[in-house]
Every structure is written in structure tokens, then in C-alpha cells.
Amino acid sequence: MGMQQQTYNAIARFVAQESGIKLSDGKAYMMESRLTPVMSEFGISSFEHLATQLMAATSELRQAVVDAMTTNESFFFRDRTPFDLFSNVMLPRVAEAKRANGQPLRIWCAAAATGQEPYSLAISVLENQTVLDGLDVSILATDISQAALGTAESGRYxxxxxxxxxxxxxxxxxxxxxxxxxxxxxxxxxxxxxxxxNLLKSLHQVGKVDIVFCRNVLIYFDVETKAQVLGNIRKQMSNTGYLMLGAAETLVGVTDHFLPTAEHQNLFQPTS
Amino acid sequence: MKTCLIVDDSSVIRKVARRIIEDIGYEVDEAEDGREAFEKCTQSMPDAILVDWNMPVMTGLEFVKELRSYIGGESPKILFCTTENDVGHIAMALKAGANEYMMKPFDREIMESKFRDLDQK
Known part of the structure; x- marks a missing residue:
């Protein structure tokens, strides 16, 4: 079941509007493999029909397409280094600052997907009780995909x-x-x-956070969207906080809200 | 080159595991049961051991216990690879001295990540 360029562009435009994810050309195969199950679920017979329906889609169809296009397979303690930095750098330093002002420590996992990352962070929190020394810690896990979050919430793997x-x-x-x-x-x-x-919308409901994990999300956004999202993330962060990005993500020429740390090129601290 | 001993009574599993572990960068030897594995270890101690649980002659658990009490037998990184997939078996294996535990069926990605973790232990 092939797809016309025009159809591809229309669906890609929809995905970009809904999620900020910019699909480059040549992702037709990915789109086909991910949307074919959605189409059979909704009884849609061709990509042309799907593109048309998305113009005035039901919220169920919109959500299903966003879920299918934004969810990636994940695993626990992915790439390991971010979690080493979390235990050895972020937690001890933020905990010290928090203890000084008596506030709870809040962690935000901004692309929680099917839950492997927030649960890995929670495991790390429990393994670092000595460092935390009774400090109240909570984790907020958010994602754009309802289906992925459902798996995450169930905690069943x-x-x-x-x-x-x-x-x-x-x-x-x-x-x-x-x-x-x-x-x-x-x-x-x-x-x-x-x-x-949705990271493109208001982040107020996130509240104040100290440590933000936002790995391999910005990579799909264009520079303007990146800058806008990073600005909004910064507003939710305490001055002593940390932002962990993915391995391929740099902020050079994107924003001056964050500076890389001496510890790692993908670990950032907010500028004041 | 680092060495790995694969201990499994199934020649199919040994063949599949060998291919992956050689790709990771180990020189591989094989044994069909715990007794044969133990004898090979007393001749030349491998860096890592992949061991099944249920085998004739000597089980994987008996082998791990015997090896861990043998002089020099504390050094290999031991990874169980078995269809036994309940908490009790996993806990028993770790207590006996295994470093990691992998439940069958596995795939290449799981095997590779378990070996990466072994390097850190």
C-alpha cells in the first residue's frame, strides 16, 4: 500500500501540528508501518482517506495517530550514563540545596513514553536513600501519547x-x-x-521542578520550536536544577537559557 | 581476548549463544553439563560463563556453587540463561554467586545488554 507524496505531506503536516515532530522526507516507510494498524482499527481503507479524515478527525483518531507516530521502543536505564549522572551528580547536589530550604525534590520526566525512564529514575531514587536522607522526592512523568502513558501507569511489562x-x-x-x-x-x-x-502547550501544570529528563524529544523539533519548549521548561525549573538531554542533542545556537555542565555535554544547568 | 564458557545441554542454544557472544568479542568454549564445565574451569578459568539451569549430570546451580567454593572460581562473571523465570529461582541463583540472570527466550539485544552489565560488576 504505497502513498502519494501529497498524502505523505498532508499527514506529516498533521503530525507536526499535533506533536511538533517534523518528519523529514523519506519517512514514508515508517509512516506506513505505524499507521497501517491505526487504519485497520478505524476501518480506513487508504492513506488518502486517512489524510482526508484527519482534516476533521474525531479526537480518538487524532490521538491514535499521534500515539502511533510518537511512541518509540524504550528500555530501562537506557544509555546508562544519564542515570549515573542522576545518582552521582544531580541528586546529591540538588538534595543539598533542597535541604537548605526545606522543600521537597521534584523530578520531571518529560517524555515518559511507556514508563521505562521514570521507573529507572524511581529505582535510582530508592537506591540513593542515604544521599537523600529523608528528603521528600516525587517524580512527574508526562507524555503526549495516551496509549504509552497507559502502559506506563499500569507498570506491567x-x-x-x-x-x-x-x-x-x-x-x-x-x-x-x-x-x-x-x-x-x-x-x-x-x-x-x-x-x-503536550510539550508544545502550556507547561504550568508541571509546577516547579528541580531535575528534568527530556531525552530524544527536542531532536524531532525545528530550532524555533526547540527554543520555545526550552524557554518554557526553564520557567518551571528551580535555579539549582539540572536538565538532561539525549546523547545527540546540543543547545548551541538554540537557547541561552541553559549551559552545559563540566560533568557532561548533555547535562545542562539553567542560567539565571 | 576474553574467554567465555557456554554451558547448556542444548546444542541449538549453544550455537545461537556462541554467535552472539563471539560478536561481542569473546573467545568461546562449550560444555554440555555442569560437570564438564567445572572440569574445563579447573584447567583454564574463563572470564565469563553463560550457564543453563536444568542439565543432566550436574545442574547449573550445583555447578555455580561448586565453582564459587573452588580456589580461583570466584573470578568469572556468571550469567544464568534459563527457562526458569520466577523470583525464587532468580534469588537462589544470585545467592549462589551468579552475577546476572537471563530468562529464555532472549534475543540478541538482551544478551548484549546483560554482557555490558557484567562488565560493570
């Missing part, structure tokens, strides 16, 4: 998924077995609040 990045020790400490699947234990789940959120 297949045997394959839990083996991607999770050590056996962490698995049996923080997960219960449920038939052939595994579910996060309440002690981990209760550290996290899940919320649907």
Missing part, C-alpha cells in the same frame, strides 16, 4: 521488556511476577505521578 536494561537484582527487588509478565511494586509506583502533556 513483558518478560522481554523487563530484561532490556534491568538487572536481575533490580527486577526481583522492584517487580512482582504476574503470570508471564512483571508489574512494578507499589513502593516504586507511588513515587510517580503520570499525566498526559
Amino acid at each position: 513483558t518478560q522481554f521488556e523487563v530484561q532490556r536494561g534491568l538487572s536481575a537484582q533490580r527486577l526481583i527487588t522492584h517487580f512482582d511476577q504476574e503470570g508471564g509478565a512483571w508489574r512494578v511494586k507499589p513502593h516504586l509506583r507511588e513515587l510517580i505521578e503520570f499525566k498526559e502533556l
Whole structure:
């Protein structure tokens, strides 16, 4: 089932408007493979029809297309380094500042997807209780995709998924077995609040946060959108906070709201 | 080159595992049960061991216990690779001295990430 350039452009425009994700040319294969299941679910027979329907789509169809186009496979403790930095740099320093003013420490995972990243952060929080020394910590996990967040909230993963990045020790400490699947234990789940959120819209409901994980999201935005989103993120952050971006993401020429840290090129601190 | 001993009574699993572990960069040797594996270890201690649980002659768990109490047997990184997939078995394996645990079925990506984790332990 091939797709005309015109159809591709129309769907790509819809995805960009809804999610900020700019699909470059030549992503037709990705679009086809991700949207074909959505089309059969909604009984839509061709990409031309889909493009037409998106002009006046039901919210269910809009959400399904956004979910399909924005969700990527994830795994626990992905890339490892960000989590080492979280435990060794971010948590101890922010905790010190927080203890001085007696406030709780808030972490925001801005592209939570199916939950592997917020749960990895929650595991790291629990493993660093000595550093935190009784400090109140909470994690806000947001994503644009309702379907992904549903998985995240359920905390239920297949045997394959839990083996991607999770050590056996962490698995049996923080997960219960449920038939052939595994579910996060309440002690981990209760550290996290899940919320649907589009980064292109108002971020006020995020509240004040200290540590922000926003990895591999900005990479899909154009420079103006990046700058706008980063400006909004900055407004939600405490001055002593940290922003962790993905490995391929730099802010050179994008914004002066953040500066890279000496510790790592993808770890940033807000400018005041 | 680092060495890895694959211990499994299934020749199919040994073949699949060998291909992945050689790609990761290990020189691979094989054993069909815990007894044969233990004897190979006493001759030349590998850097890593991938071991099944249920095998004839000597099980993976018996092998790990025996190896860990043998002089020099504390050094290899041991990764279980088994269809036993419940909390009890995992806990037992870690307690006996295994470093990591992988549940079958696995894929290349899981195997690679487990070996990366072993390097850090």
C-alpha cells in the first residue's frame, strides 16, 4: 500500500501540528508501518482517506495517530550514563540545596513514553536513600501519547521488556511476577505521578521542578520550536536544577537559557 | 581476548549463544553439563560463563556453587540463561554467586545488554 507524496505531506503536516515532530522526507516507510494498524482499527481503507479524515478527525483518531507516530521502543536505564549522572551528580547536589530550604525534590520526566525512564529514575531514587536522607522526592512523568502513558501507569511489562536494561537484582527487588509478565511494586509506583502533556502547550501544570529528563524529544523539533519548549521548561525549573538531554542533542545556537555542565555535554544547568 | 564458557545441554542454544557472544568479542568454549564445565574451569578459568539451569549430570546451580567454593572460581562473571523465570529461582541463583540472570527466550539485544552489565560488576 504505497502513498502519494501529497498524502505523505498532508499527514506529516498533521503530525507536526499535533506533536511538533517534523518528519523529514523519506519517512514514508515508517509512516506506513505505524499507521497501517491505526487504519485497520478505524476501518480506513487508504492513506488518502486517512489524510482526508484527519482534516476533521474525531479526537480518538487524532490521538491514535499521534500515539502511533510518537511512541518509540524504550528500555530501562537506557544509555546508562544519564542515570549515573542522576545518582552521582544531580541528586546529591540538588538534595543539598533542597535541604537548605526545606522543600521537597521534584523530578520531571518529560517524555515518559511507556514508563521505562521514570521507573529507572524511581529505582535510582530508592537506591540513593542515604544521599537523600529523608528528603521528600516525587517524580512527574508526562507524555503526549495516551496509549504509552497507559502502559506506563499500569507498570506491567513483558518478560522481554523487563530484561532490556534491568538487572536481575533490580527486577526481583522492584517487580512482582504476574503470570508471564512483571508489574512494578507499589513502593516504586507511588513515587510517580503520570499525566498526559503536550510539550508544545502550556507547561504550568508541571509546577516547579528541580531535575528534568527530556531525552530524544527536542531532536524531532525545528530550532524555533526547540527554543520555545526550552524557554518554557526553564520557567518551571528551580535555579539549582539540572536538565538532561539525549546523547545527540546540543543547545548551541538554540537557547541561552541553559549551559552545559563540566560533568557532561548533555547535562545542562539553567542560567539565571 | 576474553574467554567465555557456554554451558547448556542444548546444542541449538549453544550455537545461537556462541554467535552472539563471539560478536561481542569473546573467545568461546562449550560444555554440555555442569560437570564438564567445572572440569574445563579447573584447567583454564574463563572470564565469563553463560550457564543453563536444568542439565543432566550436574545442574547449573550445583555447578555455580561448586565453582564459587573452588580456589580461583570466584573470578568469572556468571550469567544464568534459563527457562526458569520466577523470583525464587532468580534469588537462589544470585545467592549462589551468579552475577546476572537471563530468562529464555532472549534475543540478541538482551544478551548484549546483560554482557555490558557484567562488565560493570
